[in-house]
Amino acid sequence: MIHDKRRFSVTLLALALAFAPHLPRVPLFVGVFVCAAWGYALGMQYRGWPVPSRWLRVILALCCLALVLFTHGRSFGRDAGVALLSLMLGLKAVESKSVRDMLALLFLAYFVVVTNVLYSQTLVMSAYMFFSVMAVTAALVHLHSGESRLLPDLRRGGLLLVQALPLALLLFVFFPRLQGALWGVHDERDEGVSGFSETLEPGSVASLSLSREVAFRVDFPGSIPDRDSLYWRGLVLDSFDGLTWSRDLPAEVTAPRGGALPEGGVPYTMTMEPHNREWVFALDLPVLAPRGTVLRSDQTLASLRMVRSRVRFELVSVPTPGSAPVPGPPWTALPDGGNPKARALATQWREAGLSSEGTVAAALEFFREGGFVYSLRPGAMDQDIVDQFLFATRLGYCEHYSSAMAFLLRAAGIPARVVVGYQGGEVNPMGGYLIVRQSDAHAWVEVWIDGRWLRVDPTSVVAPQRLVTGVETFVPQGRGVVLPEGVRALRKVGRFFQLGWDAANNSWNQWVLGFSHERQRGLWERLGLDPATRAGAGKLAVILAVGLCTVLGVVVGFMLRARRDRRDPVVSLYARFCRKLEKQGLPRGPAEGPRDFARRIGTLRPDLAQPVGDIAEGYMALRYSGRGDLAAFKRLIDEFMGRKN
Amino acid sequence: MVLPRFIRNLILARQRADLPLRLNRRRIYILPTRAGTVFAFFLLAMLIAAINYTNNLAFLLTFLLGSISILSAIHAYANLAGLEVEAGRLFPAYCLDDARLQLFFRAAGRERRRLCVRIGAAEAEFSLHAGAGLEMDLSVPTSKRGLLPLGQVVISTRYPLGLFRAWSPLVLPVTGLVYPRPLAVDRMDRHQLLGDGDEGGLGIVSQSGEFGGVRPYRPEDGMSRVSWKASARGAGLFSKEFRSGVARTLVFDWDEVRASGYEERISLLAGLVREAEREGISYGLRLPGLMIEPGSGAGQAHRCLEALALLPEGA
Numbered sequence: 001m002i003h004d005k006r007r008f009s010v011t012l013l014a015l016a017l018a019f020a021p022h023l024p025r026v027p028l029f030v031g032v033f034v035c036a037a038w039g040y041a042l043g044m045q046y047r048g049w050p051v052p053s054r055w056l057r058v059i060l061a062l063c064c065l066a067l068v069l070f071t072h073g074r075s076f077g078r079d080a081g082v083a084l085l086s087l088m089l090g091l092k093a094v095e096s097k098s099v100r101d102m103l104a105l106l107f108l109a110y111f112v113v114v115t116n117v118l119y120s121q122t123l124v125m126s127a128y129m130f131f132s133v134m135a136v137t138a139a140l141v142h143l144h145s146g147e148s149r150l151l152p153d154l155r156r157g158g159l160l161l162v163q164a165l166p167l168a169l170l171l172f173v174f175f176p177r178l179q180g181a182l183w184g185v186h187d188e189r190d191e192g193v194s195g196f197s198e199t200l201e202p203g204s205v206a207s208l209s210l211s212r213e214v215a216f217r218v219d220f221p222g223s224i225p226d227r228d229s230l231y232w233r234g235l236v237l238d239s240f241d242g243l244t245w246s247r248d249l250p251a252e253v254t255a256p257r258g259g260a261l262p263e264g265g266v267p268y269t270m271t272m273e274p275h276n277r278e279w280v281f282a283l284d285l286p287v288l289a290p291r292g293t294v295l296r297s298d299q300t301l302a303s304l305r306m307v308r309s310r311v312r313f314e315l316v317s318v319p320t321p322g323s324a325p326v327p328g329p330p331w332t333a334l335p336d337g338g339n340p341k342a343r344a345l346a347t348q349w350r351e352a353g354l355s356s357e358g359t360v361a362a363a364l365e366f367f368r369e370g371g372f373v374y375s376l377r378p379g380a381m382d383q384d385i386v387d388q389f390l391f392a393t394r395l396g397y398c399e400h401y402s403s404a405m406a407f408l409l410r411a412a413g414i415p416a417r418v419v420v421g422y423q424g425g426e427v428n429p430m431g432g433y434l435i436v437r438q439s440d441a442h443a444w445v446e447v448w449i450d451g452r453w454l455r456v457d458p459t460s461v462v463a464p465q466r467l468v469t470g471v472e473t474f475v476p477q478g479r480g481v482v483l484p485e486g487v488r489a490l491r492k493v494g495r496f497f498q499l500g501w502d503a504a505n506n507s508w509n510q511w512v513l514g515f516s517h518e519r520q521r522g523l524w525e526r527l528g529l530d531p532a533t534r535a536g537a538g539k540l541a542v543i544l545a546v547g548l549c550t551v552l553g554v555v556v557g558f559m560l561r562a563r564r565d566r567r568d569p570v571v572s573l574y575a576r577f578c579r580k581l582e583k584q585g586l587p588r589g590p591a592e593g594p595r596d597f598a599r600r601i602g603t604l605r606p607d608l609a610q611p612v613g614d615i616a617e618g619y620m621a622l623r624y625s626g627r628g629d630l631a632a633f634k635r636l637i638d639e640f641m642g643r644k645n
Numbered sequence: 646m647v648l649p650r651f652i653r654n655l656i657l658a659r660q661r662a663d664l665p666l667r668l669n670r671r672r673i674y675i676l677p678t679r680a681g682t683v684f685a686f687f688l689l690a691m692l693i694a695a696i697n698y699t700n701n702l703a704f705l706l707t708f709l710l711g712s713i714s715i716l717s718a719i720h721a722y723a724n725l726a727g728l729e730v731e732a733g734r735l736f737p738a739y740c741l742d743d744a745r746l747q748l749f750f751r752a753a754g755r756e757r758r759r760l761c762v763r764i765g766a767a768e769a770e771f772s773l774h775a776g777a778g779l780e781m782d783l784s785v786p787t788s789k790r791g792l793l794p795l796g797q798v799v800i801s802t803r804y805p806l807g808l809f810r811a812w813s814p815l816v817l818p819v820t821g822l823v824y825p826r827p828l829a830v831d832r833m834d835r836h837q838l839l840g841d842g843d844e845g846g847l848g849i850v851s852q853s854g855e856f857g858g859v860r861p862y863r864p865e866d867g868m869s870r871v872s873w874k875a876s877a878r879g880a881g882l883f884s885k886e887f888r889s890g891v892a893r894t895l896v897f898d899w900d901e902v903r904a905s906g907y908e909e910r911i912s913l914l915a916g917l918v919r920e921a922e923r924e925g926i927s928y929g930l931r932l933p934g935l936m937i938e939p940g941s942g943a944g945q946a947h948r949c950l951e952a953l954a955l956l957p958e959g960a
Binding site for chain 1: 680683684687690691694695696698699700701702703704705706707708709710711712713715716717719720722723726727749754758759770772775776777778779780803804805806807
């Protein structure tokens with residue numbers, strides 16, 4: 001049947017649309033197999049290629065299973081599942097004969113669309129998923145409509161989707177969310193996530209400086225603070241082993257403080273991209289720990305769960321540090337040997353009787369006057385790296401400056417620590433929020449003076465513009481080529497669209513992807529509902545039921561609305577014809593059918609017999625046989641209405 | 646499924662409908678199909694995956710697909726609701742032949758896609774534009790002569806997604822007539838069957854006529870006498886005229902027919918009527934307690950065959 005061929009092609013097309021985003025993700029052999037199987041299935045439909053025998057299909061299925069197990073082995077998770085699903089799509093297409101098989105294929109296609117979101121949830125991908133849901137729905141409609149044309153079925157598929165959206169949103173908002181997963185989700189995201197590691201060594205921050213990837217976005221309800229005060233603390237490093245700074249001291253957890261906004265506190269919302277660690281970057285200095293996080297004694301925030309997906313936190317920070325207890329000996333500890341020149345310099349300061357502030361000032365002065373150059377490519381250093389940097393190369397990036405500064409201060413007997421995080425950020429004027437990228441990664445020093453840990457940023461004295469314009473100033477720009485004005489303008493336009501796009505993505509992330517258990521609870525509380533109590537749960541159920549009924553009622557009303565404005569064109573054309581005859585004194589009798597009427601006219605007015613007979617035949621064909629040519633009928637009527645008599 | 650008779654009667658009473666009728670919520674039932682049930686499991690799997698991965702987009706897509714499937718039930722209902730069954734007619738048929746059921750549907754308000762009308766094993770599909778009407782023919786098998794009450798007619802649809810089936814079972818006030826199975830009679834053994842010549846009610850009055858010409862059609866002529874060749878030239882219908890110099894009238898008599906049994910006698914008479922009608926002879930029929938005066942044409946044949954069909958069973 002030609003119709004079945006057509007329907008099969010449409011089914012396969014919808015399937016291919018749903019599968020397309022997976023193609024670059026699945027192993028090559030899977031992609032090749034699926035495409036080949038679909039090609040063969042089309043050949044079966046159009047060229048009459050033979051259906052592969054059952055044992056061949058079984059062997060193929062077993063081979064595919066073995067290959068997937070061989071490729072993915074022990075880590076049978078998302079990737080292996082998708083590979084297996086893809087192979088099933090290929091095999092199922094080859095054995096598809098009946099409408100039921102096509103139905104199964106289309107259900108699988110829906111499933112494929114949903115598996116896509118386990119990989120990507122960007123705005124583009126989401127839009128594409130909605131598009132593919134519509135395509136699969138239209139294919140389902142096509143399977144059931146008996147239409148030969150595709151357009152009405154596409155329209156019906158679109159109508160279903162549009163009508164379903166409000167209902168889906170209602171369920172989305174009110175369907176109770178759980179906290180956490182039902183069972184362990186295999187961690188497959190380690191690769192390809194950029195960001196800090198737990199340690200700081202020369203080169204670890206510089207490697208991030210070229211990445212335009214977004215680390216997090218921040219929304220301030222008030223005005224955005226000045227750029228040079230935007231220090232996002234992530235991790236405090238307390239130990240130095242001669243090469244690497246790391247966090248070795250146990251970080252005590254202070255009780256998470258909730259409650260009122262503290263004096264001078266700046267509230268903001270932070271949306272972090274997944275980095276697979278528990279750190280939460282917060283503006284100097286976080287004071288309240290939101291739900292799901294703890295505040296550590298070094299005033300850094302940590303999430304209770306690894307940040308594996310985009311997550312939102314409502315944070316409050318204060319600009320001035322509070323008092324801290326006298327730090328113990330670990331905060332001045334250094335390795336036993338190495339870096340003699342740096343130690344000598346520190347000893348010199350201590351013997352000169354400088355106070356803590358004086359030592360800090362002397363160190364900053366040393367950096368300012370020492371001919372240091374800020375560079376992203378300082379070259380490799382192997383031994384006594386502090387000495388090499390301070391007295392030989394004098395080329396360095398923020399981690400070199402902060403590492404050396406902390407070393408000097410500790411050597412002078414002053415408690416000091418290295419802080420890694422981000423500095424600055426780009427304001428998106430369209431969204432009114434701040435975008436902080438990996439290239440904003442930074443490291444600085446905190447010194448314990450007068451009962452407080454104060455921030456000191458040695459980089460700022462060497463390269464003050466680093467804090468004002470960001471790291472881009474220092475990124476090598478294709479060997480000093482001056483870009484023509486036109487290209488610069490074009491880049492500006494590009495930048496404009498980039499920021500607009502980021503704003504759209506951010507809204508999507510905030511409103512749809514960021515809708516978590518916590519935010520749902522927040523929304524319910526704002527509506528005066530507490531689902532924990534019986535009354536609250538009852539109210540919630542009532543709201544949900546009323547909402548569902550309203551939406552469904554509107555749809556039913558819309559679907560059942562009798563379209564009086566769209567009268568049958570055949571009837572109205574015929575009525576015009578009868579009215580004209582009536583005006584000429586030839587009214588149609590109340591019980592007179594079109595054939596009898598035409599015959600009577602034919603005898604009364606033989607000159608009209610021919611056109612009237614044709615009209616009666618046309619009318620009867622259209623109205624009673626369901627066949628006939630409406631356009632030809634309309635021409636007949638128009639011709640008749642144009643007659644002089 | 647075997648239901649107690651009174652429950653079946655109750656259901657049938659609810660399904661009884663006068664024509665014309667419009668399908669409404671009292672008559673339309675809707676349930677998920679097997680595919681719909683399978684799809685529900687798919688949705689459940691998607692929901693579990695969404696919960697497990699706490700993936701909001703997966704939630705949104707699952708809810709979207711769920712809503713689409715719920716709405717497809719409304720679409721299926723709307724595809725059926727308001728459909729009008731304007732008229733139904735069951736044409737007479739000889740026993741063991743299929744009777745033709747003609748139903749006339751009209752799509753009120755909206756267009757209708759892929760409706761299925763089924764009676765017994767016979768099934769037909771159709772689609773209608775908004776406001777359009779359509780005649781559907783279905784075959785109803787017959788097994789014995791007499792009145793043929795039309796069983797349950799089911800109009801159903803799975804449009805648009807096949808996840809739900811909306812259906813409306815109807816018992817229409819349409820009854821057909823099943824003529825007796827006619828025994829084949831050919832000219833050779835007619836005399837043998839009817840007895841030894843022209844005794845009793847069987848008399849040869851004249852030879853059959855020859856074709857003479859055409860004259861304007863009169864309703865009593867019957868469709869078999871219409872001269873289509875002449876009518877096609879326009880201006881009305883014409884009937885073929887036979888030269889009536891010699892005409893022949895036969896009266897088939899119940900008591901005169903040689904048959905071995907009661908039903909065979911009826912079949913034989915039916916065969917004679919059919920044969921006489923086919924040859925355009927004027928004929929009559931005498932049955933116990935009933936006399937049909939000689940005549941010809943489709944009306945005459947129907948009268949005779951109806952009388953035979955309605956004869957009581959057995960003897």
